[in-house]
Amino acid sequence: MASATLDFYFDFSSPYGYLAAMQIEKLAAKHDRKVAWKPYLLGAVYQKIGGEPLVNVPMKGEYSRRDMERCAREIGVPLTFPPAFPFASVAACRAVYWQQGDDPTAAGDLVTALYRKAFAEGGDISSAEGVLAVAEGLGIDRAALSQALQEPAIKQRFKQEVEAALARGVFGSPFIFVDDEPFWGSDRLEMVDRWLSRGGW
């Protein structure tokens, strides 16, 4: 029987999602779990319950940029902000679901490569071109992915994934489920670790 997954919901435009993505596989492996990668759009949350990107909110925005840099320094991960930020990540999300097919634990390499392009190198992954360049670097068939990004089936699949995330109560990035227990925020990884070690409390 396959072990249970850690369900990792994130927005590609989220620096906290990036920081957590750089740590989540190691944490999952420690507890004999695999990561189920679940990219979605925080914009869908804002449409549903209001809100806007954290870095755009007065006071919270300034704090958050400082905090993101502080968190990155502590874990020794580079952090650069792409020139256009926050950015739309529809193409990146669709690429991940296309590569996953029926296996949500697949495409981890693509997720982390896309995140690194955006937040370690400050590159552009908002366009299909940006996504295709990263995918090609991993040996993914550029022409096939390019075509897939335009197909109704993958657009529909992604729409369903976003709806399913919201229906499950996901509203942030990162947002992690350990079985049915939800954890919001990259600063909750230590609690996720304790939760897994103790089997909850």
Add this chain to the structure above:
Amino acid sequence: MASATLDFYFDFSSPYGYLAAMQIEKLAAKHDRKVAWKPYLLGAVYQKIGGEPLVNVPMKGEYSRRDMERCAREIGVPLTFPPAFPFASVAACRAVYWQQGDDPTAAGDLVTALYRKAFAEGGDISSAEGVLAVAEGLGIDRAALSQALQEPAIKQRFKQEVEAALARGVFGSPFIFVDDEPFWGSDRLEMVDRWLSRGGW
């Protein structure tokens, strides 16, 4: 020379502020610091930058109640929600500043007793009566405090404290400064501990 303080900003209606208040003195003492208690009103933040109490926000509200209870269980602190919640805490704040006078590290007993009344016992500290009852239990002169709560000087003092908090960039509860380094959230106490141990990074 007095050691530097940990400046602890909080709203009395904030369960995360309560959970942090139950832990902050031990953390401060570990690093040879005193806590400067800084009650203020999140309502002033909402007026300035928008927003509303976390528990009232769709999706986030449900998550937060679950998370507050989970955090309380983990640290072994009782958590009950007062019948009226979120509640106005002007009287509680004024009482603290009145008791402090010129010493922001004073009135810790009053702060924690008020918080326990609200969130350990589910009592009412939104009214002057509720605050006076808690203060009296600590041996504070009820008549003197009752009079003070109506005095223009303490009202003005509290107004200035709230303005000073916002001017410093405070927008949440708890919100802690280690010297000039800001930390938002009760889930950042471990990071505050590391920051103090390492002198920053």
